[in-house]
Amino acid sequence: MSEPATSSGLRGVTAGATALSYVVPSGEYLRYRGYDIEDLCEHAIFEEVAFLLLHGRLPNRQDLHDYQAKLRALRALPAPLQDVLERIPARAHPMDVLRTACSMLGALEPEGDPSRQIEAADRLVAALPSALGYWFQFTRDGKRVDPVDSDPTIATQLLRLLTPPSPSDEQRRFMEVALILYAEHEFNASSFTARVIAGTLADYHSAITGALGALRGPLHGGANQAAMELIAPFQTPDEAREGVRRMLARKERVMGFGHAVYRRRDPRNDVFKAWARRLSLIAEDGYLYAVSEAIEEVMRAEKGLFPNADFYGASALHFAGLETNLFTPIFALARLCGWSAHVAEQRANNRLIRPGAEYVGPGRLQYVPLDRR
Ligand code: COA
Numbered sequence: 001m002s003e004p005a006t007s008s009g010l011r012g013v014t015a016g017a018t019a020l021s022y023v024v025p026s027g028e029y030l031r032y033r034g035y036d037i038e039d040l041c042e043h044a045i046f047e048e049v050a051f052l053l054l055h056g057r058l059p060n061r062q063d064l065h066d067y068q069a070k071l072r073a074l075r076a077l078p079a080p081l082q083d084v085l086e087r088i089p090a091r092a093h094p095m096d097v098l099r100t101a102c103s104m105l106g107a108l109e110p111e112g113d114p115s116r117q118i119e120a121a122d123r124l125v126a127a128l129p130s131a132l133g134y135w136f137q138f139t140r141d142g143k144r145v146d147p148v149d150s151d152p153t154i155a156t157q158l159l160r161l162l163t164p165p166s167p168s169d170e171q172r173r174f175m176e177v178a179l180i181l182y183a184e185h186e187f188n189a190s191s192f193t194a195r196v197i198a199g200t201l202a203d204y205h206s207a208i209t210g211a212l213g214a215l216r217g218p219l220h221g222g223a224n225q226a227a228m229e230l231i232a233p234f235q236t237p238d239e240a241r242e243g244v245r246r247m248l249a250r251k252e253r254v255m256g257f258g259h260a261v262y263r264r265r266d267p268r269n270d271v272f273k274a275w276a277r278r279l280s281l282i283a284e285d286g287y288l289y290a291v292s293e294a295i296e297e298v299m300r301a302e303k304g305l306f307p308n309a310d311f312y313g314a315s316a317l318h319f320a321g322l323e324t325n326l327f328t329p330i331f332a333l334a335r336l337c338g339w340s341a342h343v344a345e346q347r348a349n350n351r352l353i354r355p356g357a358e359y360v361g362p363g364r365l366q367y368v369p370l371d372r373r
Helices: 036-044 046-055 061-073 079-087 095-109 112-140 154-162 168-181 189-199 205-216 222-229 237-249 267-280 285-303 309-319 324-348
Strands: 021-023 028-031
Touching: 028 036, 028 112, 036 168, 036 267, 046 061, 046 112, 046 154, 046 168, 046 324, 061 112, 061 154, 079 095, 079 112, 095 205, 112 154, 112 168, 112 205, 112 324, 154 168, 154 324, 168 267, 168 309, 168 324, 189 205, 189 324, 205 222, 205 324, 222 309, 222 324, 237 285, 267 285, 267 309, 285 309, 309 324
Parallel strands: none
Antiparallel strands: 021 028
16 A cells, blocks of 8 residues: 655645635635625625625625624623733734733633534634734723724724724725625644644634634734834835845845745725725825735746735725734634634534644653652
8 A cells, every 4th residue: 555645735635625715726716605805805794705605605694783782782891801801011012912802712611512613703703803903902092992883894894993994885885895804714733733632622712813823923823013114114105126136145034925825816906906996095104015916926027926815905904094014813713714614614514633744753762760769
């Protein structure tokens, strides 16, 4: 019998089945439970997509009305969680805040019976934006905001708590789009992490806390922050071309380019790019859009690499008024729906995930007991 193949980074390995999203290497389309992301981005709000992923079908008008009301009612934070949030320093990364809040909520309100998993997911989808906003407002302005506000959607709540006052209609619509685009993406590193944890029959909050950790790295969700940190210092397209060529000469990675599955394009990028352009027209530092295009041009010409969702996602989030270190948390609050749906899917047909490893250490060594005298 031939030895099973070893795949570095599990690249090209089909590690299970999913009905949640369809990712094709050509990048021709991306579908959530059969629906093209472009259609969802054009017409839906994030709560519709959350319902689709968590509850298995698109909501009708009444379902959506009821679901929004339910999520609004689930926004409140228990006092011990507020207390913990107040103790997280202002200098902490907001991903620390989400990871801590998720873990704390799991301790205060454990899932209990796995039949409650979707209830637990709805609660987290509603409460984590509140937790982030509560910490942000408390550490910036010393304000103890009441997260249970009349904001109709999670997108409007996030804009109210995390960005300067009076967002435009365009910014509001963009936040829905950003949350929709980040909501689900098959067996990406963080969703796979959630499935690995769920596969051990651990609880829901442990799976999500682990996923939050996996998302944060710059090769995954942290790429949007890293991409903005690359783009922001350049004043002109020429400076950007020069700077990126120097990075490539030093063999550095340019965050926001390339993809582990897509070979030609990332379908999310076109939507993000169009929004970045649109929002740049009303932004003070809208010149950064031209800077981004110059970086894209160099990466295509020199490396044959295309921008992934995080590259123009970064400038669009920036033009929408978010601080750079909030970009990955926005991604996380959206992907929370995908993670939760993956946990449910894994549990429905569970098998412990346990790949093998190729041993590359030394052969048998002679153990010599220590002389303890
Ligand atoms: N900048 C510069 N070079 C890159 C690159 C990037 N963003 N992405 C890939 N490459 C190069 C690698 O250096 C490597 O070159 P080499 O063969 O000369 O060493 C080659 O392309 C293959 O890279 P590899 O890391 O093996 O491909 P992968 O399929 O594992 O990579 C990513 C996928 C996403 C990890 C990778 O493209 C990357 O690091 N991108 C930047 C981080 C990012 O944007 N992440 C978000 C993904 S949605």
